[in-house]
Amino acid sequence: MAYFTYVYPRRQTFIQKINSVRKHHHVTPINRRLLQIICGFFAGLFIAYVILKHRRSFNSTCRRTSSIGQFKENVNGFGDSNSEDIAENDVEDITHVKKDSEQRKSINRSLLFVGVMTAQKYLETRAAAVYDTWGKEIPGKIAFFSSGVSVKPINAPHLPLVPLKGVDDSYPPQKKSFLMLQYMWEHFGNKYEWFLRADDDVYIRADKIETFLRSINSSKPHFIGQAGRGNQEEFGLLSLEYDENFCMGGPGIILSRETLKKIAPHVKNCLQNLYTTHEDVELGRCVQRFARIPCTWSYEMQSIFYHNFSGSFAFTGNLKTKEVHRAITLHPIKQHKHMYRVHHYMQGLKIHDLQQRKISLYRDLRLMEELRRLHPEFSINKDVLPADNYYSNLFREANLFGMQPDLNKYHPRNEDDVFTWDLISRSIYSNMNLNPRRKIEAYLREGLDDVIREVMDNINLFSRERGRVIEFQQILYGYYRLNPLYGPDYILDVLLTFKKYRGKKMTVPVRRHAYLQQQFTGLEVREIFESTEVNAKNLTEEIITNSRKTYSTEIQLKNVYFDIAKSSSDNEVVKNEISRKLINMVLPLSGKLEAFSRFMKTYEEVCLKQNENVLLFIILFLKNNSDMVYDKTLKIINNLRSRYLVKRSIKIISLEEKFARAKALDYGMKQVNANDLLFFIDVDMVWTTDTLQRIRLNTVLGKMVYFPIVFSEFDPTIVYRSHISPNHFLINEENGYWRIFGFGIMSTYKADINKIGGFDTSITGWGKEDVDLFEKFVLSKNLSILRSADPSLIHIFHIVDCDSSLDLNRLNMCHNTRTETYGSVYQLANLIYSIKTNIFQFARSKIHQADLINR
Incomplete structure (x- = not known):
């Protein structure tokens, strides 16, 4: 049997060998049948070799033609590439990326290019909302890819729209997706490190995605997203091997430049070999075939690329959830108005982060001032600071708002200045309220939720490196007080769950005390008259003066209000028009x-x-x-x-x-x-x-x-x-x-x-x-x-x-x-106590009579 190992280079040699066997050897029926089986095996092996060789030749031809943009044939509905039809100047107008031959050769590329798949009917709603919100904040550029007949909407004339020739808005958008990736590579492949394929109903946090991508080596092939293998009904029907997966398209898919480089020349081949109608599944198959990498196998990606399964009701309710705060992308946002709502909430989180940063800078300035007093020879030259009231009061503000967190940093001067603590349990108990036991107010409950979420985020900041995670369960009890000068203070007894998932796995309930403080950052006023913003002065100096007295603050606010109205002649005219x-x-x-x-x-x-x-x-x-x-x-x-x-x-x-x-x-x-x-x-x-x-x-x-x-x-x-x-x-x-x-x-x-x-x-x-x-x-x-x-x-x-x-x-x-x-409750209580008749006994008798009637 050894001489059969060389029979498949040429078909003639194979036949000659078979005839030689028949001529020189006696063939029995059993041997003849065995010989037929062997011949059939090697014949099939030969046919497979010919097909494989033909496919390799075809792929190399496609690779050569696609690199210079010469797709001219239309096979199985695969239209012409529009890379030649769109001039380079048009690309500049659409995406605002200037042509720069030197930049193509440079290794200093921009971070991210985002391609958003959309349709003509969504341009003036979803696409415009994306471009008005997170689209203008991404660390790179964005373009919207639609059908070849799409035009810019009237309400968004500056929308960076790329009409793909030969593509319609039918669903599933497989052709649109692959041609978009090809377009991104041909026009921007040498200008960006990362490429993001997105839908028009996803929200992307620009600051988080920048931090995330800069922590990854972009010179290696990466295919990043939420890994999937199909739902329960589709499992086993997507032609995926046991070790294959795909990145779910809804929450967004990120490809490194090396990955896009490997799959872009084979776009036509991928479109000719579709096994399902799912665009993201076929994209994953194409990446697996030509880039030889799967989608990121990581449980963490479910929270980073977050998909909400509530459908059209997703992100329409409370946004203060750990899922929203942890995510880089949020999907789906079906109503474009909700895109603005989510964006406004994210902007609020940015403001919160800036305020925290401001507090940290105040604390640094306060520390510097203390060091200056100890070492006068290293004092700061105040002449280097700009001659502005804000900078002249800077160290004074830092002295107030830059104090380190401490429950004892406020020292009351007398008994009346003491701020009492309220007990928090299922209800809130206070001796300073007319209703000593009452339901926890919405503002306090929301404040507690914010505090707990931030604390748990800080605790779990390095949970992955430590192989453990700590989860919040409930507040057993706590104490709360509000200092109008520094902010609210909390002493909380919380029940946590310690989960160790590396090494010896364990889950243990833990009870801990938390001493927390939310620092105020000063008071500022922003006044608007009939959509015209007035330049309001910073009120920190006025608030600091007699800041311990509430009535002083009110007087200062009232005075500043009139100062704002008189801050400029234009604003005075606006104010007079309104008053008339x-x-x-x-x-x-x-x-x-x-x-x-x-x-x-x-x-x-x-x-x-x-x-x-x-x-x-x-x-x-x-x-x-x-x-x-x-x-x-x-x-x-x-x-x-x-x-x-x-x-x-x-x-x-x-x-x-x-x-x-x-x-x-x-x-x-x-x-x-x-x-x-x-x-x-x-x-x-x-x-x-x-x-x-x-x-x-x-x-x-x-x-x-x-x-x-x-x-x-x-x-x-x-x-x-x-x-x-x-x-x-x-x-x-x-x-x-x-x-x-x-x-x-x-x-x-x-x-x-x-x-x-x-x-x-x-x-x-x-x-x-x-x-x-x-x-x-x-x-x-x-x-x-x-x-x-x-x-x-x-x-x-x-x-x-x-x-x-x-x-x-x-x-x-x-x-x-x-x-x-x-x-008031206090006055009515005094009225009841002043009545000489035993009103409580009368009330009990009435309640007893009512119980007898109900029975």
Whole structure:
């Protein structure tokens, strides 16, 4: 059998040998059958050799032709390469990468080129959103690859678009993907170290991807992404060997220059040998075949290249999760508006990092200043610093904000200056709050989540090198206090889980104490008048002065506010234009002579005497009101008209109907033009000129509506033992409360309220019309809502009358409002203790009676 080893160089030699065997040897039937099997084996071996030799010759031909861009044939739908059709100048215009022959020869290449696959129907939405957000921050260049007939959208004329000739927007985009990679290599192969293939629904953190790529040797072949082998239904059906995988396309795929160099010449071959309809699977197969490397086999890639399996609901909820914070790429973001939302959140994280960096620099400056005092011979020459107020106060700021973390760095001067600790468990317990045991507020819970996440990130920073990871489980208990000068302090008892995955594996619960401090970085003001930003001065110097006294800070803020408005003549002009803007005030009225008289006195003092540009519409309901009430109402109005000659500034609209606030506001809205400013108010309100200015500043046509949070007074008979408050504008916990859930007082433009459908005039009786309107604004796509406490907008106390004919929901709302306005918890408790009757025994008897009835 040894002589059969040389039979396959030529077919003639093989046949001659067979004939020689038949001629010189006796062949039995068994030998003949064995000989046929052997002949068939070597014949198949010969055919395989011929095919392999032909394929190698074909591949070498493809390699030579693709290197000079001479794909002219169209095989199996593979169109012509557009590398010759797009001139070099066009490439410069599309990608803003200048032609530089010297740069092609240089080894100093730029870091990253990103190719985004998109389609014509997504250019003005997803593609534009990508280019407006992370696309402009990547450490390199970006281009968008679409069908050959694609054109730039009107809303993004500068979008770097590359129409691929012979490619359509059909799915799956296999042809588009491979031609994009070929285009990237032919035009930018010598200019970049890394190449990223991305979809138009992925968000990429530019800062993190730069740090990640600079830690890897780009001169070696790399194929980086989240490795996959198909889902459960596809497993075993993708023609993958046991040791083969692919990089999932959605979260993004990164190729080093060496990898792209090896696969780009074989793009045509890869397209001619497709086994599935999955573009990323075929790309992985092509890389495996010609670059001889798989996708990164690493569990860590699932968190770095993060894919959310929630579909269209991905990244629409809370973004403060460890998955979002750890990821370099986030996929999928199906709605382009959510791309802006994610980007804004990431920008906030960058601001947070810069603030932390600022604190570190303050601490370095403080340390330098301490060393200077110890060694005067090494003192800093202040003359080298620019002559600017910021630099002159730099060391003073560092002395305040550059203190090292320490729970004892604040030293109270007396007992009143001591900041007490609150106990945190399932609830929060405090002796400084009227409600000593209450639910943990949302802001504190969010702050705790941020602190815990940052602490755990720092603990696990080197977990990979140490072969262990520590996971957070829960806060068992803790203490919290807020120092308005330095920031919040935490003492937390936390339950952790220690997991060792290298060497002897183990999982152990661990309990630890954490002493944490969040440092404030100073106060800055950024003021905007009608989309025009005013150059606001840094307030650090003012805040440092008397910083231990809260009222001093408020005075400084107030003074700086007026300084900002006067900072330049241009800003003064803008401010004056806003202050002259007409406010159309709409007041529903039915009876309430005493309250109306007080309202008109406020209108006289604030608007008429101050010559404010305000027009008052009084919607007067006549039904259920006597003629005497109507006459006295007109008398109050005519008295003001005669004294100030302002007949046109106060208009009355009489309705022979039963009172309905929604209908009244709708009537008032119909009296003005589309672009007029409206302010809906109640007769029980008092206000100042500051309120009018806030209305003008905080209400922007087509952009923002203003729902101020008013301060509501408690019953003065409980607070002051009097029928009227001596000072309506005295704001504290004993005098009243902020009506957070009240939406009746608001300002908007008529055009904006028409966009959302206006008022529901079918609503009658107490409440609900304001909540209905607020919910419509919440659902609007183009309008934002501003909610802010207004200390100059006061709701005067009055007994709330709840109509028993109201539906159960509104009746409960009415009763709750009536209950809240009686007094503070502290005042009501003192009232109960002052009653000589055993009210507790009475309450227990009522509860016992109710239990018997329920049984």
